[in-house]
Amino acid sequence: MRAAIRNGISAVALAVAGCAARDPAMAPPSGVAHQQITLAGKPLRYVAEAATLDLTDAQGVVRGHVFYVAYRVPGQGGRPVTFLWNGGPGANSTLLHFEAFGPKRLEGGALVDNAQTLLADSDLVFVDPVGTGFSRPATAQDGARFYSTLGDQSSITDFVQAWTQRHADVRTPVYLIGESFGVWRAAGVAEALEKRGRPVAGVVLISGGIPVGPVLPKELVTALKLPGRAAAAQVHGRLPASLAGTSPSATAEATRAWAEQVYAPALAHLGDLSAQQKAALAQDVAHHMGVDPSQVDRTSLAVSSRQFLNNLLPSRRLDTFDMRISTTVNPGAGQVDAEEPGAAIMVRYLRETLGYHTDLPYLGLEKDTDPAAKPVGEQWDYNSGDTSPAAFAAAIAAARAGEGPPGAEPWIRRAMEMDGKLRVFAAAGLYDSLNSCAANEILKTRLEPGLFARLSVNCYGGGHMMYRDAEARVRLSADLGRFITRQP
Secondary structure, eight states, X not given: XXXXXXXXXXXXXXXXXXXXXXXXTTSOOOEEEEEEEEETTEEEEEEEEEXXXXXXXXTXXXXXXXXXXXXXXXXXXXXXXXXXEOOTTTOOSHHIIIIIISSEEEETTEEEEOTTOGGGTSEEEEEEOTTSBTOEESSGGGHHHHSBHHHHHHHHHXXXXXXXXXXXXXXXXXXXXXXXXXXHHHHHHHHHHHHTTOOOOEEEEESSOOOSOSOSOHHHHHHTTHHHHXXXXXXXXXXXXXXXXXXXXHHHHHHHHHIIIIIHHHHHTGGGOOHHHHHHHHHHHHHHHTOOGGGSOTTTOOOOHHHHHHHSSTTEEEOSSOTTOEEEOOTTOOOOOOOOTTHHHHHHIIIIISOOOOSSOOBTTBOOSOTTOOOHHHHOBOOSSOOOHHHHHHHHHHHHTTOOOOOOOOHHHHHHHHOTTOEEEEEEETTOTXXXXXXXXXXXXXXXXXXXXXXXXXXXXXXXTGGGSHHHHHHHHHHHHHHHHTOO
């Protein structure tokens, strides 16, 4: 509750006022459509709703508007409800909505029925945080309330609480799914809801690590980047034959053993290594990821993500989100703003099929009509509680190395400690340069038994958006279906 008040959004106000009255001329009406999908040979009828929920402060003043799309199956009491969002920060929810778990999936230039939708097991609410999609702060000045790690978590906690008060029973199991930076949001919201007395049945963390605090030493985290890089190097034919396994996943497993047993201990005792030992280790590190030994920093004996992505292949750069993909490096080429594939199709679905009529552009798929507006990500305050000079220096160093923002608080650990029934599902893609399957797996083994037993760690043969691989999407959907329905 303290965080909610500090960031200017009050759960108490939401519980009372919920969705404050607005000028009807300014408030887009909710769009509702009755639809049907065939799953496992059986028809499933559902109601799709596109709507906006207002967030108010403690005085009842509207400070923000959150757009969402909800899919509900009527007449089936006791169904769970799952809230889903992507990351960024500043990203709308269309990736999880239209590529992963919604009842419609973008494929071949059209929206088709999605056999891997989670609607079979749970009602779904896809959420666009303030500043994304059709969601907006009430005024430009209100943006600062939402464009920070803590403000964002507080506002989405308020949204989940207000939505469930209107549309669900107090006994309805609530699940949260976040991807990438959305993992921080899911973990923080879970803790906040537990503090407010609203139990969370499960949290799904996709491609964003596991926010339980500094469980693994820094040298082990560094070493465990090697397995995914070795798998990518094998895909591109750059790994020495002596290190290549029967498959990239087998290579990753063998590399993990070397990284854990040889590389990490050496990094932990760099000061004790002779110049000859450092030179030999640099050679081994380079060979295990298929790069030239000159790419290994002779002080840290590590290779940054940026170095690896830029230097594995001559004149080509590996994709940050999926290291199996590479593009030609052309320093003379200018930046071209590419439209999100299928953008017009997704927006037409929201505006026409679901009937959400507004003059606002859908941010992330349509250009902002305000030429002075800055993207949310450029305004973001990553402060998650630690404001020490050391934390700030770590953030700058990580950003320069292309590692992403550090400093996640142990939100999910605290939530699990408050609620002995809360379960967590973590997923990562083998070829994601921003995450490590191996690190997730080892982290789990370092947790106390009470947390270990409620954490499921899963690795998929894809990248950051692993659901873009058909095989990985089928497996991920099946795994999450079992997680939500509590099947073994």
